[in-house]
Amino acid sequence: MTTEVSDGRPRPGRRPGRRPGAADTRGEILAAARRVFAERGFDKATIRGIAREAGVDPALVHHYFDSKEGTFVAAMRLPVDPSSALPLILSGPREGIGERLVRFVLTMTADPAAREPLLGLVRTAMVNEQAVGMIREFFTTAILGRVAETLNVPPLRIQAAFAQLFGVVMTRYILRFEPLASADIEEMVALLGPTVQRYLAE
Amino acid sequence: MTTEVSDGRPRPGRRPGRRPGAADTRGEILAAARRVFAERGFDKATIRGIAREAGVDPALVHHYFDSKEGTFVAAMRLPVDPSSALPLILSGPREGIGERLVRFVLTMTADPAAREPLLGLVRTAMVNEQAVGMIREFFTTAILGRVAETLNVPPLRIQAAFAQLFGVVMTRYILRFEPLASADIEEMVALLGPTVQRYLAE
8 A cells, every 4th residue: 555645756736935834735636636637537547646646645635525526627627516417417307308408508608617617628638638538538437428327328329419519519609600609598408409308318 | 903913011921042933823822811811711801812912813813723712721721612512412302411411521521631621720719719710701601601591591500510510520539539439430420410400401
């Protein structure tokens, strides 16, 4: 068993001259988590490894962020922790799930504070292979795999639904094609809901 | 009427020390076109303006690239000129149009030589507002607007279909989620065809 101590390497996230203290611990852990997720990917990263990189006890990482997923969500400043959001969306009648998913994604991304970290992650992924790997593992493991399992739908169908929603968010907020960029959320729900429903329901 | 002469400004695309000659004219026009499209966008750019920027007669631009669209396609090294590809896809029975469009997009992007310039354009768009404007105008004017008009379908529905196909290409070739990244083209046609069909047919 490895002893949980700092390995003594310089910490790029810790600015020289800053006084260490309790107030910084959470930020130190998040900076360490960003380095570990970038280097190891989501699947291979561990709370233990993040704690070691931050020079703290793993219990402290659990205390602040609960799980590896929660640590990733906080480190990437993502707006929603899928482990709390997904059960709400996936529960309820199966026949409304397409509309609920479309409404959730479009309502969440309508808020710039929620949208910008997501778009930032996508921008990084476009030019950085490490980031792509990290995002791919987080999405397929923590989000899409869980949806596939809960709904008992083949992963390819889940990913077709993801591609529709991802494409809409990109077209709406990056490419800003009109009329899609200004379309009312409920109009989009009516248009896209049946598509997502078909992928998830058959 | 403006006289079609060089305006005497330095040409960033013309490297100093390179000997001018007929062999370079096509490349000079394309370099000029890239500057004009970036500065003016697709809609406001003109063959006349591109010729002026390149210091050639507009007839020469027409001779090499036929139209403004053809000039854009060559300047951006796009794999397909929509003015020749679209009529083939849009003709034929209306009930097969979803499958034909999905098959066309996935077959074209399966070739790296066709895919890379497209992905390059998207990468640029992620970080560059000028590029976004240029791409938005080219797609909505030269591709999606033409499809909407030919099929007599509201632009929002065309853009929902575009978002599905764009999202699939991104998920397949940038994010590389499995199993979608390795899925057989005909399996994808069977899965996505009805979605595109529904957007374009109702």
